[in-house]
Amino acid sequence: MLIEVDFAGEVPIYTQVRDQIVIGIAAGLLKPGETLPSVRRLAADIGINVHTVNKAYSLLRDEGFLLMDRRSGAEIAPLMTEDPSFDELLSNKLIPVVAEAICRRMDIEDFCLTVRKTYSFIKRGGK
Amino acid sequence: MLIEVDFAGEVPIYTQVRDQIVIGIAAGLLKPGETLPSVRRLAADIGINVHTVNKAYSLLRDEGFLLMDRRSGAEIAPLMTEDPSFDELLSNKLIPVVAEAICRRMDIEDFCLTVRKTYSFIKRGGK
DNA sequence: CTATCTGTTATATAAGATATAGAACATGTA
């Protein structure tokens, strides 16, 4: 799976890498047990520093998306189990976004429509 | 409308202030034409620096939420008109969030349900 | 005119986040 980085963007590089791997897992492009490139390898491929990749990997490990082993490297963790507490976390993330949509006079069902479109977009591997 | 700040949180203070005002507008607690406290006043009330409030206000002005006047201060801008380009902006914001929800095995309709709950939560003025 | 209130701008400082670089360590494998 190709990972690309926008150096000019506002989003930190390690966040971009983290997000793209999460998106890859969601799309099914990265399956549980699959190994990721080593931190040195990915850093060289993208053209960024090893520590930046390591930060992204460590974050993903802490979030439960990756398993890391000193010897064998990083691999995709088994499918996560449903987590009821994610609902509140999600809601907190959505509050400012939904509020802005309301201000921009977007109908809530149009919002949900965009959510479903985004869902399909991810599922089909990003267009 | 009361504005509170979490100094220990990861979200920058000026972003917290910006978000709460957007939420206030969405909830109808802040109506078009209504004046906001002066930057000095709000800074003193919250216990933060004038420049931090000014950064939040300026950001809100650039986004079209506020009108600012050197003499009369800051006031809520007229209701925004619908903007088609907001759809793509929203989608880009949603991609990482939806992807994470998929990884956490959340059904897309449950996601939309949380969106609607968040919508109601905002509309009723935050509980 | 004086005093006071707006937003705005300028300069300065400090702390934290982000990204880079180079080196080394513990551990496993070929």
Add this chain to the structure above:
DNA sequence: TACATGTTCTATATCTTATATAACAGATAG
């Protein structure tokens, strides 16, 4: 032995965030 893995350490540079102090331009109230 040689090479690979993640991990840790030190160091540096830049940007963001937040603070502090001061001043300016314009408007208003006494």
